[in-house]
Amino acid sequence: METVTSGRVSPLRLVPRNGLCDKCQVRNVAACGALEDWELERMEAITVSKDYVAGQTVFEEGDEPKYIFNLTGGMIRLFKLLPNGRRQIVGFVFPGDMLGLAARGAYTCSAEAIGAVKLCRFPREKLLGLLDEFPNLKSRLLDMAADELSEAQEQMLLLGRKSPVEKVASFLWRLHNENLRVGGPESRIDLGMGRIDIADYLGLTIETVSRTFTKLRNDGVITLEGANHVLIADEDALQELAEAMGD
Amino acid sequence: METVTSGRVSPLRLVPRNGLCDKCQVRNVAACGALEDWELERMEAITVSKDYVAGQTVFEEGDEPKYIFNLTGGMIRLFKLLPNGRRQIVGFVFPGDMLGLAARGAYTCSAEAIGAVKLCRFPREKLLGLLDEFPNLKSRLLDMAADELSEAQEQMLLLGRKSPVEKVASFLWRLHNENLRVGGPESRIDLGMGRIDIADYLGLTIETVSRTFTKLRNDGVITLEGANHVLIADEDALQELAEAMGD
DNA sequence: CGCTCATTTGACGCATGTCAACGCGCGTGG
DNA sequence: CCACGCGCGTTGACATGCGTCAAATGAGCG
Known part of the structure; x- marks a missing residue:
């Protein structure tokens, strides 16, 4: 930038x-x-x-x-x-x-x-x-x-060495930053695609993606607005997961 | 080329x-x-x-x-x-x-x-x-x-969607083609690195890499010459595994 | 209202990671 | 020359996380 x-x-x-x-x-x-x-x-x-x-x-x-x-x-x-x-x-x-x-x-x-x-x-x-x-x-x-x-290269790191939670968090974090770049809404993410695309991007199955969204919701990191919109509830937590800070 | x-x-x-x-x-x-x-x-x-x-x-x-x-x-x-x-x-x-x-x-x-x-x-x-x-x-x-x-992009495909056997076969296939490119020996591959590097390249553990080498040897696809040299025993089989033709 | 398709949730099994022991080659030093 | 230790690779036993299969739920639309 x-x-x-x-x-x-x-x-x-x-x-x-x-x-x-x-x-x-x-x-x-x-x-x-x-x-x-x-x-x-x-x-x-x-x-x-x-x-x-x-x-x-x-x-x-x-x-x-x-x-x-x-x-x-x-x-x-x-x-x-x-x-x-x-x-x-x-x-x-x-x-x-x-x-x-x-x-x-x-x-x-x-x-x-x-x-x-x-x-x-x-x-x-x-x-x-x-x-x-x-x-x-x-x-x-x-x-x-x-x-x-x-x-x-960043994506190779994700595919080879990140857990499903870290993968999904990274994915959301990227969309979030893309939002900021083009001056979009602060903490509302429009996924713009279905679970299959997310799964095939992250090297997972749609079931695992779905379960991971649910887990992130239950942990208070995000809120789901329908299936296609995500609100970031805890930005710091999301970033830490995305960057695999906690072991 | x-x-x-x-x-x-x-x-x-x-x-x-x-x-x-x-x-x-x-x-x-x-x-x-x-x-x-x-x-x-x-x-x-x-x-x-x-x-x-x-x-x-x-x-x-x-x-x-x-x-x-x-x-x-x-x-x-x-x-x-x-x-x-x-x-x-x-x-x-x-x-x-x-x-x-x-x-x-x-x-x-x-x-x-x-x-x-x-x-x-x-x-x-x-x-x-x-x-x-x-x-x-x-x-x-x-x-x-x-x-x-x-x-x-090829590596992302490998990391996200290939099985361990397919990953290792792809890896060997690439080294093989690199050999051909520089006019090296026909079917003898010098790994030139340890199991940790291979594992961290393919998104696996060293144990899985080791087991996979053993499996490829037992299946008659390769022969091992020490730990650092691989002879291609069945070139067609190796290519089919590398490109995930079977299943 | 009922169809279809996407997503979620559940039950289950297996492949791969984890932990541990063993063997081998090699360099070092007695 | 051999003993030893160290690093690396292999093999084994075990556990678990993720994929697979199946069913339930929900959203969109005619």
């Missing part, structure tokens, strides 16, 4: 043009925030806006990566499948995040819309071509890749 | 100079392979070669990332620790790989030499400065970050 990223946003003026990007909600957090106006125009020329419905596939693992995307609304799950059907969700995509960037030769995982989704689509080749002209953007993408890698 | 990476190596001539890089063993696989001779000279000017002994720390999670490294010999483990001491190894570094590149603001994990290690060290700021002059290198780093991310 306090790095290269933050210094970048300020000097941009949003001059009125008639393109997509002017009304883009995520421009301040997305990669295009690194662009000057004239660069943005070039981007816009190769950009198409696309809508997806809940459950719709954006791309599948192994597909030729013809496009790179920028999520402007909704939420996407990235996952890999084993031949026997077991699924691991390797990440969620939030508004402002890039999608399909890291793919070289083939998408390394599949992407599905969780709810209704809106995204900007760029032909991969053309975007990569622009990269040579816009060194700013290239650096920005490198930074984003670094952040993704860092998150992936 | 068949992507951007492979086309890159051919046009380079190794003109005789008196620098470090001329005798570098990994130049063909490392990032510096993307450089022209005059660029390489610039790199060399900021490069220092360093040696580490077994178990020595290269950097620790949270440290300010003053340096970026390129491993030229030996093997390094990257790991994260939980407050209670549990450890997750998030990756191994092989000769030719970059180290500490993704860090922004702080190293995201710790790095230790597994055996004796030799690496090239670049001051981070200076290297990043050179990036603006060498767009080739920047692209190459972006590609390397993409590959790392892909590996991380």
Whole structure:
């Protein structure tokens, strides 16, 4: 947050043009925030806006990566499948995040819309071509890749070495921080997905996820508002569980 | 393997100079392979070669990332620790790989030499400065970050959804392919690390790792040559286990 | 009101972690 | 040269936490 990223946003003026990007909600957090106006125009020329419905596939693992995307609304799950059907969700995509960037030769995982989704689509080749002209953007993408890698490492720690309670607490803690980042409500978390997605993200079964929510409620750490909303009752306790402070 | 990476190596001539890089063993696989001779000279000017002994720390999670490294010999483990001491190894570094590149603001994990290690060290700021002059290198780093991310996703799948047998088989399969990549022996795998490292990489205990090796031996998939060398007895069986084809 | 699907809860078993003993190789020192 | 200790790996006995299977409950919607 306090790095290269933050210094970048300020000097941009949003001059009125008639393109997509002017009304883009995520421009301040997305990669295009690194662009000057004239660069943005070039981007816009190769950009198409696309809508997806809940459950719709954006791309599948192994597909030729013809496009790179920028999520402007909704939420996407990235996952890999084993031949026997077991699924691991390797990440969620939030508004402002890039999608399909890291793919070289083939998408390394599949992407599905969780709810209704809106995204900007760029032909991969053309975007990569622009990269040579816009060194700013290239650096920005490198930074984003670094952040993704860092998150992936954190997730490996979670999957390999955390207990179910710690996993669920970590998951809630992350959503909470994502809320804070985009200036959402203080302590009300919208899960935005079902128990299956949570389970496949945390390497658990839906039953264990459900039981763990119940346990956290009984321990006074959270309150449940229906199945899809969580109120943080004891923020310190949640953080300690998430970071596995108590043995 | 068949992507951007492979086309890159051919046009380079190794003109005789008196620098470090001329005798570098990994130049063909490392990032510096993307450089022209005059660029390489610039790199060399900021490069220092360093040696580490077994178990020595290269950097620790949270440290300010003053340096970026390129491993030229030996093997390094990257790991994260939980407050209670549990450890997750998030990756191994092989000769030719970059180290500490993704860090922004702080190293995201710790790095230790597994055996004796030799690496090239670049001051981070200076290297990043050179990036603006060498767009080739920047692209190459972006590609390397993409590959790392892909590996991380594969590891998440392993940690979250594979059984112990599948985990160990995957691990052996990876070392096997790494062997092939660098033109090593066909079916003899040098583990190069102890059971604790394997366990902390696969999210298991050392006992389970040991029992799993024994099971794979009894099932005729591998042969054990001491504790540190594995012969692949049934390559197809190993691959099927690694990719979780059965069940 | 009743269907369907998601979530919760319960009962049970097994796989994997835990704790402990043993064997082996290796270096050190008597 | 052998005795010893130490670290590492293997094996065994045991327990328990999580997955599996099944049923109950609840929410959304026609």
